[in-house]
Amino acid sequence: MSQERDADRSPALPRTERWHTRVTLKEIAAHAGVSRSTVSLVMQESPLVAETTRQRVRESAETLGYVYNRGAATLRSARTATVGVIVHDVANPFFGALVAGIDEVLEPAGYVPFLANSDDSQERQARFLSRLREQRVDALLLCPAEHTPAALIDQLGEWQLPCVQIMRHVGETPLGDYVGADIRRGVGEAVAHLVTLGHRRIALLAGESDHSADRERLDGYRQAMRAAELDANLMLSRGGLSRRAGRERTLALFAQTPAPTALICHNDLVALGALLALRHLGLHPGIDCAVVGIDDVEEATLTEPALTSIATQPRACGRAAAELALTRIASPLGAPRQIVLPATLHVRETTAVPPVDAKESS
Amino acid sequence: MSQERDADRSPALPRTERWHTRVTLKEIAAHAGVSRSTVSLVMQESPLVAETTRQRVRESAETLGYVYNRGAATLRSARTATVGVIVHDVANPFFGALVAGIDEVLEPAGYVPFLANSDDSQERQARFLSRLREQRVDALLLCPAEHTPAALIDQLGEWQLPCVQIMRHVGETPLGDYVGADIRRGVGEAVAHLVTLGHRRIALLAGESDHSADRERLDGYRQAMRAAELDANLMLSRGGLSRRAGRERTLALFAQTPAPTALICHNDLVALGALLALRHLGLHPGIDCAVVGIDDVEEATLTEPALTSIATQPRACGRAAAELALTRIASPLGAPRQIVLPATLHVRETTAVPPVDAKESS
DNA sequence: GGATTCTTTTGGATCGATCCAAATCAGGGA
């Protein structure tokens, strides 16, 4: 920490930053000929202060190279202008887009996001949560890890920490603030679409853990299958949700007879895995077997054939969640809101009429 | 901010958290019968304090539901236990993995990362940077946005903000701390591999902006091409780096004659786009045209045929960068370190001997 | 027993902002 730089302080050159003597409100006050309080008001963009003073103070701050000390402000005012974000897999492009959406809203509002990866582990989630409490974040944006107990939301309430759940929620119905997509309806629409095309053996490649996102897919599927007078339990597969798992689970499904003629996949990664599997089996997606993904990630439009997918709009969800968090910070006692964005089916090339033999045999 | 809740303090029920009267060191001190200073020492895990007192204090903190106030500590000690992370595209799986690696190291060290997306925009990068300064982050992990001036690093130095550059660095040679992969050698190895297989018309699908990551690919390519006595300028394509751009640029390359027999792509996204283009043209990757990607993302092993790729190990880079940042925080004046991880070629199915006609015609 | 050392504990002072009640200022009307 060499501080012996004072030598080069030539008064002619007002260096923007002096060495290691941090500029504080006090220095600005002295420089601008006002009190600390006034400077503070200027920094808070308060309308109380006169325009001319405001200008003078701003200039002083500028020439002295002042950097606002959010930490000091926090101590007194209990606002940190930070928000915690917990997702279960940053490496998944879906969450990448989600995080980008969050960022988009927080940034102009002057908020900064803390980000962590729970990796769907309770323990990591809990550890990060306590870090965030130490940092006194103003709010939390949470995609809860698997098996998160419903009590967590109550706990957060006791801790006075506003929380917006995203895409998944703990407990049966969302108790607190929540932003997600209307997956149930989206899946229903997909099933109806496939039924209209003539499909009968429609498989659902679901997840294996019983959280809300999973349940909604299942509910939408069951309900639509029932409506079409088809057996929903016959073609239900539960398992992992990676691209690799999608591939393997599809191979497994095709090992049984009768094989499905259409696959609805928990997310696009699984769907892309399914495409790989079909190609491996020498089958043509969209001709020999229909495939529907969920999320509509950018990649979906680029595969050959292009993937039919239910758009969950991660970016829009991220934006909505961040906005909700900001309003909740502004009014902590307002009524919780549940925002459910429409999930619309984007029909592309992987859904077409089933092969003739399959249609007849059902 | 009503604080008039003191009435309901029933001594019989030691609620874990009282309403709105935050527990501070003072309360713990009173409860444990020691001074504030001692409690502070316990919280800092100082070895000075006796084991028995330590235990007692810990228990008091526990029963009172104390949450450490990092902000208050920061004010006095000038350490925030936070680190800023700026990447240019969170939605890219490569950066997802990188961020995951960073997280992996910071979390156990008790640090929390602020994350932002520069979207390769100078302006967004600058705005976030000033936010981070306000928050007094202890260090910065930066994948500099395109066209970032070399002066930025000096500026950060003046601001006393330790910075580790990742994957890209500003200026000709990395001036400060840096973590990246040995792309130059990796690309060289790829060219040599292709030459050994018999390829002569080896194209490079490079980026169009002139940052270090780009230059390294170019240098590696030119050098290896020269070594093989091939013309490096003939088959050089510059352009966008998305999957879509990869597809389109490949189509463009194949519109010219003679078409290349091998493609080395700036990253795996571009390579995957190239695979789509080849398939679209009715060509078989690995048979009609070799394709090499860079990064070796998970998806590379799953395409059919599997993609040959140069592994840049984003997760390992993230870890190394975070570790370097931690050591730099511990000793700000230590000599800058440049860590270059090996980039090894993973040969898979998309690289094979060139088609006979192409070999003869060269 | 008292001096000496080592271990543990402690009371202000301090970091840099915000909050709030009170002081000051400027302009208008009687």
Place this chain on the structure above:
DNA sequence: TCCCTGATTTGGATCGATCCAAAAGAATCC
């Protein structure tokens, strides 16, 4: 000129930790 009103400005007190020099206790040695 003086009072009143509304617009600005201001000086402590305060938030909750850390730092530091010094005090208190315990152990050791002569």
